[in-house]
Amino acid sequence: MIDSEANQSAIRDSFRAAMRHVASTVHAVTTMHAGERHGILATAVSSLSFDPPSLLVCINQAASLHHPLTQAELFAVNVLGLENRDIAEQFAQARGAERFTVGDWADEHGAPVLLGGQSAMVCRRIDCHRFGTHTIVVGELVAARHRQDGAPLTYYDRNYIDISGAPISTI
């Protein structure tokens, strides 16, 4: 049977294995709510449109960020660079506002922005769509900063890797 429980479980395993081999840039998605900073690491981030400038993030409803993010007016997507691995490790090990004790964080336009990150995009929350265990949060950009000399921290096969040395070929 196509939708049997065993089949669903096999599909989930194959999906997990397939996604393990998709290299993804690591982001710290952050917000400020009731005077407290909140944030998690996220790879499920995508640009959405240039007109208006917008992006989306997919956040697990069980994550500590979910409630603050779906209440706050503003949030930030901080693209981590290779030199921000300490931030990724701190976010993985610590909880709550403790996550922000490593790195140079500033509250810009009302959201926590990593000053030494590769890029930071502050967004106004425009829309939320629940799907399965996650919520897709759409944000419209209110500010952005970017470092030209950065290389992204990339997650691949359960490890952080450096893609900046990959051979360059013209398409």
Ligand SMILES: Cc1cc2nc3c(=O)[nH]c(=O)nc-3n(C[C@H](O)[C@H](O)[C@H](O)COP(=O)(O)O)c2cc1C
């Ligand atoms: C590399 C990496 C990528 C992640 N990507 C996402 C993501 O896109 N969305 C999400 O909801 N959680 C993602 N997580 C999990 C969250 O960062 C976080 O660990 C989890 O939500 C539990 O956080 P909490 O302790 O604050 O509730 C990712 C974790 C790692 C290590």
